[in-house]
Amino acid sequence: MKKFDKDDVEKIYAKAKKLHDEGKYEEALAILHDMQIDNLPMEKRWAFYEAKGMCQIGIDKIREGVENLRNALFSPEGMPLLSQRRIASNYFINLHYIDGISDKDMFDAHTLYNQMFLKNIAFPHKKQAKMKLRIGYLSPNLMTHIVLNFAIQLFSAYDRERFEVYLYQTGGRHDEVSDWLMNMTDGWRDLSGLNAHEAAQKIYDDGIDILFDLAGHTEGGATLQICAYKPAPVQLCGIGWFDTTGLSAIDYFLSDNYCDPPENDALFTEKLIRLPHSHFCYTPPETVLKCKAEYHVHSPIVFGSFNNFDKITDEMLRTWKRLLQIVPGSKLLLKNVYRTIDRVERMKKRLLNMGFEKEQIDIRPGTASYLDEYMDMDIALDTYPYPGGGTTCEALYMGVPVVTRYGQRHGSRFGYSLLKNMGLGELTASSEEEYIRIAAALAGDRELLEGLHASLRTMMQKSPLMDARGYVRDVEAAYEKIWKEWLNS
Template sequence: MQNPFEREFECVKRDAKAGRMEAALHRLQKMEQEDLFPMERRWELHELMGQILFLFADLKAALPHLKLAWELPRTDHGARLAALSNYLMYLHYIEGVTNEEMRAAHSSYAEMMGTLTQFSHGKRRRKRIRVGYLSPNLTDHIVLNFAIQLFADYDRDRFEVYLYDIGDLQSEVTDWVAGMADRYVDLSKFSPQKSVEHIYADQVDILFDLAGHSAGGATLQIAAYKPAPVQISGIGYFNTTGLSAMDYFLGDAIVDPPEMDALFTERILRLPETHLCFTPSERFRAYENLHRMPHDPPVFGSFNNFAKITDEMLALWAEILRAVPTARLLLKNVHPREETLNRMRQRAEYAGIDLARLELRPGSKDYLRDYLDVDIILDTYPYQGGGTTCEALFMGLPVVTMAGTRHGARFAVSLLKNVGLGELVAESSVAYVERAVGLANDAELLAALHTAIPRMMRASPLMDGARYVRAVEATYEMIWERYLNEEA
């Protein structure tokens, strides 16, 4: 016979599996009030509550639970590390976290990882440098849109490319990508320790971690053992890993000004132009020759995950709508959940947004057509849009963003400046509102931008795959030579 805890928790899991998240959350809150969770499983209560609140885009409520999910002890050390990685990822969504607090939080990951026996490496010089890419996202995922050129266009006379896939969502896209490289290895069924042995046995020279603390930090639990003599992180994550085993982080001079060095345990590799190169997927083909005119009245929009939309951003958007009294605001989520739309509607009204001027749309597979209903994209802060910014630019839309003081709050700044749209970057909330209002009130400028931006995007370093790969390869050769010439 089940005890009250087991009986209630089974109901929670049943509700969650059926998508009844409000019901699951209500049950969990009741269980917490009645103190039904045994001490050794309280981490499970907080992890599930945090995850549900994150799905509802309520980060302020979610973060205390997500913090307890890794602080409370549990027997599975790898799962506890994953809970900490998730927490570090979600810290980027809210305002008020200082750069020093962010760095200290990432340093706690290395402390929890503990002392590992790392592999030692000799100095080897071959005709071709062997580069391994470690990723959970070698499928139809936004990170692949930024990494694909590194697999497709590398110099085969100077480099070998090995792909290490730890994801569990392989598809026909995975097969396509696997065919580009010299070697593809599916590590999805192996433990971190076994995965490390595979990579080390392949004698990879440079290992590039494409995920960081995203996806539960699974790649970092491998990289921590130092299976390659030189290791880089970047593209799929936007902050330090906190690991001494990680040597470098990929950035550029715009996203990573000199003061950024103090925030990373890694050495920042600044590419001369952009650290990101965008390759649109096949679904964009239908929109390559758009001819669009601004709506009258104008429509602002955001296509970012609702979790990125802070109360502070909603207040700024309310201010913009007051300054352009005929304009409307369209918010398109990345998830299809109705509960999230209902909660966003409440938050927007509380922030002073007239609900008659607000349209909320759930996530959908054919979301690109929704861009046709918008004139100006309002970027989120402090967690900016990366893939969504590139998609909006490709679809001909200006993006107004606000510059922050760390990598994760500046990558849209780099994207816009590389496209030639630096004037859309605001250095303050006041300037952010002014940029957005100015665009909405200038239909002639808006029409010109809608026509020019797709051309500017295609002609920019952001979509010049060959130029980008050559810059990355020159960096690989530089850091490999540096390693070979270092004193033992």
């Protein structure tokens, strides 16, 4: 069997990476298939594992992909530190797609991250009272992105007598929304092209008092790598990330009483900030104004999910199959967030292989006008253990009731928090059996379905989920509280 030298591996890795970046995951895996790990130089094995893992994730083989990312992390010989940090963040994200990971195992995995920053030298900070607190928001997604639907009020409705706000864009992506944001706050900084230390220096030089990382381990954890230098004396994470960061430089994590009951303190390395209502404040996109929103109950009933297909585990599909069996003639509509047809075909194949009937399913790729298609379903089915956030809010705003299942950790309780804040706790389930029972009962009550579709938007607008003034007031009160805690520490 052929032995590969360092140059061979680098050429094959570069080719596989190019195919991965082009979305040609199966072609990349075919190239990697013949490379047996025992025949690779020790210092290149991590790269093989990472490439294979990311390609497997790309074709919805999440468990296999996560295992290979884990293999990469535990094959550190020859691995650059920046690669190790990136792989760790991708590993943490994809762990959340897998059912059956215990809360302790999830927490323990994240705590490994801090070990990758022990040699960092933090910026020094002098304690002093301020007339105005300077808040910095750090994100790769200061553009058209779902995270902005939850963060925009923090940029537009803040108290300018008590706070200054600076926005830090790290992703190198820019659109007309970015142009709009640039003129909204007291400062805008484009950090793309800078390394983590250089970016942290920019934030430090701006005199930021509280830095809010809106991304966490997404996008390879690039924002956390900046936070690791402690450019602000007080740092927190949340909104765009849904678990502990594991990084000691992050002091707080934004949450609420529904997402994190008291016992969840032990699942975070950060101190939890529990807002009195929702830690999400939803602002719908302007495209919703163009939607017709004409709904009538379907016969037979149509269940649906517009969540990322990566969130749909085999366990979830088996639950939905049982539900369709209980509700005679019912159908399942799945629409992906991505527009690629190959993902649609893979999902169809998964469903048929699991025993779904062809006439029961309607699988669609992502489209720009997807909001109109919420009218094609009667009941939205949330995913578990990684529920929807933006998709759940979109469904509710379009008048579609959502049935969600929740677990213990923060990342499994988005739907629970959203529905509880709307006064719809009866649509939340703590088990598979309860989830099926709630969805089946709702499907059997056509009058209730008509009523919910007619009233959900108004309910949402009057709830804490869209109370922008109350939300920003609660967050700003939290900022002042944690600033005082730092001054008095």
